[in-house]
Amino acid sequence: MRADYTTNTKISITESGGWASADADALLFFTTEGEDLESLTDLPEELRAELDRLKRAERFKGSAGEVTVLPAYGRLAAPYVIAAGLGAAPAGRDTLRLAAVQAAREAQRLGLGRLAVLLPEGAFPAEPPRGGTYAAPLAAQGAGGAGAAGGASGKAASVDGVQAEPQGVSGADARTAAGAQPAPQSNGSADERPAGAASAAKTVFTVAEGLLLGAYRIVTYAREAKPRQELAAAELFVQRDALNGEALQAAVAAAEAYAVATNYARDLTNLPGNLLLPSDLAKEAEKLAGQFGIACEVLDEQAIVERGMGALAAVGLGSANPPRMITLSYDGDPSSGEVLGLVGKGVTFDTGGISIKPAGGMEEMISDMGGAAVLLGLLIVVGRLKPRINLRIVIPAAENMPSGTAMRPGDVITTLSGRTVEVLNTDAEGRLILADGVTYAIEKGATRLIDIATLTGAVLVSFADVATSAQTNDDAFLASVLQASIQAGEKVWQLPNFPEYREMLRSTVADIKNAAAHKWAGAIMGGSFIEAFIEDKPWIHLDTGGTAWLWGDRGIDPKGGTGAMVRTLAEYICGAGDGV
Known part of the structure; x- marks a missing residue:
């Protein structure tokens, strides 16, 4: 993290057509369990065949959080290809975030600092965690009360609303006393953009956030500690029909804010x-x-x-x-x-x-x-x-x-x-x-x-x-x-x-x-x-x-300080990842 509280990783948006020829240390794509890789026509047939062989041998099944790395043997501009598993289809937002986190960790472990990332198509909905239900408190929200009127009704810096400094009532301030005026809709909201563009913005947010969270490394004070590879750049390749430069850049900015804040809290806690x-x-x-x-x-x-x-x-x-x-x-x-x-x-x-x-x-x-x-x-x-x-x-x-x-x-x-x-x-x-x-x-x-x-x-x-x-x-x-x-x-x-x-x-x-x-x-x-x-x-x-603290890596969280609840409170206040 830089002294001005920004990330060292440069994230950019590009049309997906040039993904396979990108100047990067590794190409990254996401795949579900049992997915046919024939659609990845940009990859050489030999690489697709090797990935299929790994899947058949169950050495890489595409399970949630599973990552495999293959050398390109000179067939691509990038020397490596990384496949990140999304588990069984359809995958949710948490699974996509986890896949990005694990891919970033593996890339850094191998010294691969520049990634070209092919974003998956489709929607990745956010769902309550398995093993329980939030039905009772969420029903209370629908009934109204001092804390009702959730973030979706009035967002601040939204990946759907595009703006960095919104003109509407936002997150927590929309949760005011009864009779408060509803938040005005911003230009370019998800309701006004094609579904593909809205889904792309949400996917960009989730993948960018995951990559930056996965790039976190705990500070070491060891005198002879070796320099560690940082994730220097991630170029996100988006389908042409989903391109909306303003919305996607807003999604990147929001993801950077959430991830930098979380990583900062981790550093402070450690x-x-x-x-x-x-x-x-x-x-x-x-x-x-x-x-x-x-x-x-x-x-x-x-x-x-x-x-x-x-x-x-x-x-x-x-x-x-x-x-x-x-x-x-x-x-x-x-x-x-x-x-x-x-x-x-x-x-x-x-x-x-x-x-x-x-x-x-x-x-x-x-x-x-x-x-x-x-x-x-x-x-x-x-x-x-x-x-x-x-x-x-x-x-x-x-x-x-x-x-x-x-x-x-x-x-x-x-x-x-x-x-x-x-x-x-x-x-x-x-x-x-x-x-x-x-x-x-x-x-x-x-x-x-x-x-x-x-x-x-x-x-x-x-x-x-x-x-x-x-x-x-x-x-x-x-x-x-x-x-x-x-x-x-x-x-x-x-x-x-x-x-x-x-x-x-x-x-x-x-x-x-x-x-x-x-x-x-x-x-x-x-x-x-x-x-x-x-x-x-x-x-x-x-x-x-x-x-707030773990004794070992688990999921998206690292050993030591986790920054738990930074992103929840950020979402409550700003609503930047809302609507997924």
Whole structure:
């Protein structure tokens, strides 16, 4: 990634007729299981025959995510041909994205930096993940409510709407109170363009996004690390009847924004704790804000205490590296009174404090600022696509360390809201700093709230590292986010939010305690604590405690920081990949 938060990979659009003669290191095409390759007439007969032989021998079946590479033996300008599997037909959008990710990884592994990509024809619809249904919350969206009117009704930088700076009401701002005017349709929308052109734009978006996500490499600090091949260029070949230069370039721009933001969040999450202190996180926010002309406020430890942010101050007491409260303000629609507050947990390293964690695996706690990384990554999308929406992004940042000055179990602290908290577990610190964060977002004008955090280990008990949990007081609001997660291909699942859970956090010496006396429903308890501070505003809690970090590559996600939920929130706000 460059210093201006753009990609090192150049993506271009070309008519498909010249694919086989492209000046590239490898030709890339996509194929389904059992597909007859005779239609690939641009490839020499010998290569088609070899691919057929591999399929018959089941050495390459075209399964989802499967990739094979064949040498061209001088028969083509490119020295190699890459076939990427789409699984059984018809393939969906997630499968196409995965195929592009795996192709990019294999190309880089082999040192192939320039790809000529033949885009597959047809539509690749986005569908809910297998093994469950989103029927209940999506039905709530149809019934209306504070969070209804999803992104499709009003998009910002849309691959269907073409524009980079749209003139309509966008993503989240379309989800305003009842009676809001519908978003005007932009010129060149999917409804006005031929179906082939609309499908091509969506395919371009998905493949470009997948290639850029697959090109991600974790930073290494090894002194003798060898230079690694980057994906320098990808030329996307599109059928002539689908060519619409403006729409396809908008699709590329949106895909680049989403992927760069995700890869940036991955890099930030992977930074060692000694290289990312709370003050460093604040400096990074200021740098991003300066790049995109977004207002940024940083409160130091003295100002945090003076403002009455007792929870954030308490969490930071044990560390030699003091806390920061970071706020970024984006006003993309000054005419609207609606403001979306986004609050991200920024614990740059979490030992657990006095309630210290076990030593095994504690190195993963460099990722405990994963929520903050998502929101700073999202700032790249907002800065580049400029959606028509008002945002207040709040990141409470701290280190949770044990020392003679650290917060103790049994302490009672006073939060920014004035509510008091009995601390039963200093390792339940994320919810404490988020309490001050959501209160500050409300003070800054937020009318609805989404908080995102690597909040609990308990979410792993429920979902392993497969899905992000969601908790809400407004099913219609959540339904819009779930729709966005389907477009993004990220798994999100709703947890219950019954009032009985809040009762379990009732304290005898304070307004609320930060942990229950038992270990039941741990992920829900974390969200229920935060809900006590939202002042009855529409609210969603996203717990990425299982998805923000992986111990090995899986699907489109790499080992280490994943950037989970960057693309879902980008889709919710901007709708750039909507309509598929």
